[in-house]
Amino acid sequence: MSRTVAFVGLGHMGAPMAAGLVRAGYHVLGHDLVPAAVDGAARAGVEPASSAAGAVEHAEVVITMLPAGRHVLDLYATLLSAARPGTLFVDCSTIDVADARTAHQRAVAAGMRALDAPVSGGVLGAEAATLTFMAGGGEAEFAEARPLLEAMGKKAVHCGGPGAGQAAKICNNMILGISMIAVSEAFVLGESLGLSHQALFDVASTASGQCWALSANCPVPGPVPTSPANRAYRPGFAASLMAKDLGLAANAARSGGVRAELGLRAAELYAAYAEQVGATEDFSGIVRTIRDQSGE
Template sequence: MKIAFIGLGNMGGGMAANLVKDGHAVTAFDLSPEATGKAAEQGCSISATVSEAVADAEAVVTMLPNGAIVRSVYTAEVFGSAPKGALFLDCSTIDLATAREVVELAQAAGYEMVDAPVSGGIAAANGGTLTFMVGGSETAFERARAVLEPMAKAVIHAGETGAGQVAKMCNNMLLAIHMIGTCEALALAEKAGLDPQTFYEISSKATGYCWSLNDYTPMPGVGATSPADNGYAGGFASALMLKDLRLAMAGAETSGAAVPMGEHATRIYEAFVEAGNGGKDFGAIFTTL
């Protein structure tokens, strides 16, 4: 399949490479020469513009920083440049209103489109083990599956347009809450005289089990290997977690949902990022305790 891939950042670069490994002809675009250079080494063809990249694409995948950029890229460069019948897959994490708006505009222009945000982080993007949460019609989802599966361990149809973004914001709000609770529990165990590794061995097999503890332990030298063992470098940046929490708070306000724990987690990550820690892995919240 001819696939255009727009956005080759920390996540997009690995995703595009896995499409190439699966035998697809990938034409890529990014504003960063470093990113396009790495993509070329992985077998992608590089285009000078988005319009050029999508010109003969059967599918267009975007992985972009925010909703405003997603809207601009599609409305200014993708619509009208991509062939009629092309499928669009936006894998960015953006606000729900913009996600739905762009899909509606795509449909009005004669295209099928899904919102397909991801969970799993940079390692999963590189390893082809992301989880995709897909919003769109059954027909569009079935078309999207063939594009997404080479990059995924799971491709799940969340529901109609926008449902993928709803799933992502709820998942990451829960992840932030879990991470803060995991950090507090580890810190409390140590300060109360219990060896943190012993606590890990107990809680990881008891009702405290969660991904943040078992698979991504945020305390250096304890439990699973994670960015904590590398000075909190790499992983999922705290600034990105804050972005996702703010999207969840906007979604909660729009839908009238009560999210007191989500609000508190947002305030904690806001303070952490404002203190200059936005580039550190989100498990670095442990260092505040």
């Protein structure tokens, strides 16, 4: 008999993730505040539930994929009293580490079990079921969630106790945000020195400057044909999402007294850039802002 999973939050990520579970044979009850999102998921085999509480009543596992921590905590207030005791709550949203720990505590206090399991890989990864999950919580909870995570992704890493998945996510994305700015500044500096994009790429991608921001998501058109720079910076990973993740990292660094000077500066630069372009541009488009502001 297939397991019943409630999936709440059927947006850009949630809908294809829920569809992946359906393909793997799970019975998925889905809910979203936006009716069109529910309709889209229903076409992929998700059974629409009339409310979030209605979705979780009969579920053994509850997965949430929501915009931010306040949505998760608000919704948990309803869901934790509607679910059956012992239900496993898996939050895949990217949220503040402190909010993730609060959600976990509230779930346990209500007689439930919990895991934070944010993802990397974006909408394309969700559609192809090639996401990477970073999980925080107990060993037993991770072991139970693992088959579901592997139905939606290619890799699931248990990072530690409650909140550890969110911690891994924001630390990784802090590296990514800083390295994209570093690569972009190097290309703009190279331009001013008369160095071609291809020459810098050929050297740095096989030398000590090598990183994902350069070799997979190169911010200038040409050297990596699949990078968003070759399609007018259509995302990819939207600038607004990078700004969000760096904001979470900056908050965590400030509250932990961590001297993350580049992380805090990257958060400021991405906040300003995302204010201009929102979700319409890939985060690598920041190279244009750096170029435009050079020589001012």
